[in-house]
Amino acid sequence: MLMAFDTNILTLIFLRDAVVIKKLMSVPATDQCVPIVVLEEVLRGRMDAVRKAQSGQGSFTLVQAYGHLERAVGESTGYRILSFNSGADGLVRTWQPLKLKIGVRDERIAAIAVTHGA
Numbered sequence: 001m002l003m004a005f006d007t008n009i010l011t012l013i014f015l016r017d018a019v020v021i022k023k024l025m026s027v028p029a030t031d032q033c034v035p036i037v038v039l040e041e042v043l044r045g046r047m048d049a050v051r052k053a054q055s056g057q058g059s060f061t062l063v064q065a066y067g068h069l070e071r072a073v074g075e076s077t078g079y080r081i082l083s084f085n086s087g088a089d090g091l092v093r094t095w096q097p098l099k100l101k102i103g104v105r106d107e108r109i110a111a112i113a114v115t116h117g118a
Contacts, residue, residue, distance in 0.1 A: 001031060001117075001118075002031050002033050002080075002082075002116060002117055002118035003027050003031055003032055003033065003118065004033045004034070004035055004038075004082060004109075004112070004113045004116070004118035005032070005033070005034050005035075005038060005079070006035075006038060006109060007038050007041045007042060010034060010038055010039075010042055010076075011042065013075070014042075014071065014072060014075055029078075030080070032079050032080065033079060033080045033081070033082045033116070033118055034076060034079045034080070034081055034082065035081075035082045035084070035108075035109045035112040035113065035118075036081055036082060036083055036084050036112065037084060037105050037108045037109050037112060038109060039076055039081060040105075041105065042072050042076070043069070043072060043073070043076075046065070046068050046069040046072045047069060049065040049068060049069070050062070050065040050066060050069055052065070053065040082112045082113070082116045082118060083112070083116075084108060084111075084112055085112075085115060087111075087115040088108065088111035088112045088114075088115045089111070091110075091111035091114060091115065092104075092107050092108055092111045095107055095111070
């Protein structure tokens with residue numbers, strides 16, 4: 001069965017969180033997946049850190065910020081990426097009138113998971 005990671009879990013994986021890594025050991029690598037929206041969120045955050053470092057406003061140096069971005073890109077390639085396809089888009093459109101109290105990206109992540117059976 002596929003296991004799709006949300007942004008928080010993927011971040012913990014990148015940080016080598018012992019509890020999360022231990023849980024991953026029980027999931028076949030071929031079943032470990034990242035919805036494309038999660039990848040977008042992670043990369044957006046890393047790119048924002050680069051922009052802040054460039055302007056001297058961030059908590060990282062430019063070297064550190066680019067290092068975090070590089071690691072995020074490199075480590076993401078080891079996972080199966082789940083696409084946002086027309087089925088996921090259709091699910092999100094059916095959920096919108098329900099006025100669910102979750103963000104649009106979370107709706108997209110959920111729809112991706114449902115359409116891919118994760």
